[in-house]
Amino acid sequence: MNALALLQLPTVINGGFQRVPLPRSTFPTPVPFFESNGTRPSLIRCQSTSMEKPKTSKRNLLDNASNLLTNFLSGGRLGDMPTAEGAVSDLFGRPLFFSLYDWFLEHGSVYKLAFGPKAFVVVSDPVVARHILRENAFSYDKGVLAEILEPIMGKGLIPADLDTWKQRRKVITPGFHSLFLEAMVKVFTDCSERSILKFEKLLEIQNSETKEIELDLEAEFSSLSLDIIGLGVFNYDFGSVTKESPVIKAVYGTLFEAEHRSTFYIPYWNLPFARWIVPRQRKFHNDLKIINDCLDGLIKNAKETRQEADVEKLQQRDYSSLKDISLLRFLVDMRGVDVDDHQLRDDLMTMLIAGHETTAAVLTWSVFLLAQNPSKMRKAQLEVDSILGEKKITLECLKKLEYIRLIVVEALRLYPQPPLLIRRALKADKLPGGYMGCDDGYAIPAGADIFISVFNLHRSPYFWDRPNEFEPERFLAPKPSEGIAGWAGYDPSRSPGAMYPNEITSDFAFIPFGGGPRKCVGDQFALLESTIALALLLQKFDVLLRGSPDEVELVTGATIHTKNGLWCKLKIRT
Template identity: 45%
Template sequence: MLELLRGSLLLSNLGFHQSLSMGWQDWVSLGHFLNICLSDSVAMKGILGFQRQEDPLRPLGVRPFSSHFMGFTEHMSFLIVSDPSIAKHILKDNSKAYSKGILAEILDFVMGKGLIPADGETWRVRRRAIVPALHQKYVAKMIGLFGQATNRLCKKLDAAASDREDVEMESLFSRLTLDIIGKALFNYDFDSLKVDTGIVEAVYTVLREAENRSVAPIPVWKIPIWKDISPKLKKVNKALKLINETLDDLIATCKKMVDDEELQFHEEYVNEQDPSILHFLLASGDDVTSKQLRDDLMTMLIAGHETSAAVLTWTFYLLSTEPTVMTKLQDEVDSVLGDRYPTIEDVKKLRYTTRVINESLRLYPQPPVLIRRSLEDDILGNYPIKRGEDIFISVWNLHRSPDLWKDADTFCPERWPLDGPNPNETNQNFSYLPFGGGPRKCIGDMLATFETVVALAMLVRRFDFQLAIGAPPVSLYCNAPFILTGWIDNRGNNSHHPRFENDRYTEDKTASSSGDAAARIPQKLLSHV
């Protein structure tokens, strides 16, 4: 998923310049910035990690001087920001002076003028239309949907555990979140946990193309003749055509349903047969073209799909490394849920479960960087920038800075008090930005948190996850084998939890094992910013 190039990188900070020659494994293209730079490259750790205690640039003779850094490649220059006050200035205090810039350019082919890439009046109009759809009654309905979808995944894992099969968990989490987002957005059941249909493959084809474009050194897709001679681009365009046709059909069907229904639209309107966001927008009388609706739906599909899958993947990795946290988590889930599907009231009581997700988002934020482009001259700290400057706000750096966090690299859900507010950019002074901040903050932050909390709770209620013995170190460049072991009684509940001793699994002799399944999780997660 990551593409590496040969070349040289020029680092500049407050007048200091140093040219670095790098080989194949050390050169980093734009995609690396979009993928949290967990690279072993000392140059990259310097660019996005210069606040770290180990001072990674020192072996190269490069000394970091402040909380912003300038990088250049042959194709672009960009300012990297790792200071919460500067992040607040860009995202909130002076947000009107910044656009999505290069991000909008990369995603234009699939998102068009959707909510994430859109700027100016289009963004304001679409946000005002979409935000009311995420009301309390809709959220409560979606929590039921999250539970049903996760239960289908649990059944799939039951079979894998019984057959002692290897399971690629990242792929299953991706399919789980695709099924959820399809129903939540436009009442379409991808059913991707069971089958691979043409539309499912089309969605993944488009997602892969978006990832590829984020790391491509040359935008060959802009060459007019390229679409006619490139088999890959032909496949992408065919996939886009199928997705657009499917969305057009869904929009037409939904419009007919809205025209035929007698239910009066109101502030917390929900159609029981179709509680989707699309149905709400059409029932509200939203005056918008089908093209704009497609852009909105595709934007939310991409933004709400891979990000949630990545959060779940990293959360289970972290839990596998801290068995005491897993035990505490399972105890809370057993106490609150029992063998029921979660309700919105249950989710509010799953406070430690929520803190696990909060801490996972701190250590592995999705997205790892926020991208902006200056629309006018500005001053960031004491650093002047010109109009048209591309800026990467390193959420990764902010979330792991030892100046901002005690034991910054340690997975510790207890750092967030259970009786305190959920951490966000406001109460953490912009040192915590899992959903961005300011006017352009993710509108689905609460829904995404509930989605991952429900999935996490239902999975740990039935299964235990452990890193496989002899697994290679986890990074963005390797696959991390997991061992999934489920203890399941006749009701389908996890009635016994295993003990962990000396980082090796030891079976509780009172439990009855239904088998082991090694689950492989590729750690190559690209999030759309």
């Protein structure tokens, strides 16, 4: 791995493995993010459109040497782009994406981050993001992100090179068709009800009088999402809500290693003999073998029972009569696609890791936000009561659960998973200047590494009103562009039939699943399972935080999650 990869490791997925106490959900201005030693770093300023500069942190000798090295080695390669001189010390303390926000307000929508011996381009503008992700998508790849994930995901969709990605995307995308998603509603419901039943049994055992229990809902959501991914993607019931097994332990071990590699500063796992000498690497490879053996068995079984058909016929199957309705079944049965087992395993591993973490995080932050807004929780519960009653959830029910769906996407706006998208220019390009940027744009050379800050886009005071407040209703009404050149504003009618706001309705100001050709193929799968799980939880329980919101500490790894869990009190609704 090259020097650039070494520098990016702490920030590739999300700005580094940092822990900070969370402020309240509304992020009033200004909000301190306290460090573990009680000191107060620079503040998040988000409420107004003011370009007030954040306080500049004091540079030490190492910081000054780092920035001199940047200017000498690579600073000139990015021309006259506004420059934020990042301190090496900013790698420690709070997550880097908070600093990226401060520098965004100070330097604008496109700026150069001079960090150590390399410079990076930070993008916080929907017009520029649209250029990179959709209009000129094949001029960029995933750079160092692919380097980190390849040992785990192989040539799955996320880390795959462009040629492999094009081939696999054509095969996998048809699998997420409407009838499959409709059939998945039953899987999502059954798994969610399994969790609800567990909570009810715990209530009976622990505290039958007050009808109240305390649970780490983040851990419960993690188990739930793992069960859903297992059944929906490769027809395997982990049963992790109620039990443990070597496969479940191996999955979590692999997830932790993926997060570790995304945040550790030195890729020691690439050193000769590390996989045999370093205990955690020995464990990782053992975990990987357990999972791969499990996947190999499932792939073998699917191939032995193959029912080959054309894509159109596969998409018209009667899924209600099928015992195996998994995505693996679809991929194996597709006529003309004789993919080898290794590639199938890479595809499944990618969906297992990417799909599991995202859904658990979305549900965690949805509950965190609702628990601080009882009136919004009550509104959501009334909607669930009126739509569901005693009925089973169907796709038609989900279409009517408008407010629940908006809560899910508002949680994704405030806590995007991940908060940064990574790209590397394959050839020289010229980026648009962005809002209040250079009219002539900015030339970038081949090899330039880019951080598209989803966090900045979603909380930009230029594209969202009250950007740091929890307002699910914001997605109901159009927001005009107000003269911002190149941006079409937010308009829910721009994507007819869409159940959830997306990059089209927001013109790339809201990109929780990316956008363009390399947008996440499982976006609707993740959104639907989150909606169902949240609806069924609120149907049965009132949810309160066990302590103050300030006690919930934020940890950034592969996703934004908590340090010690989201401990909540569940009370049976009366």
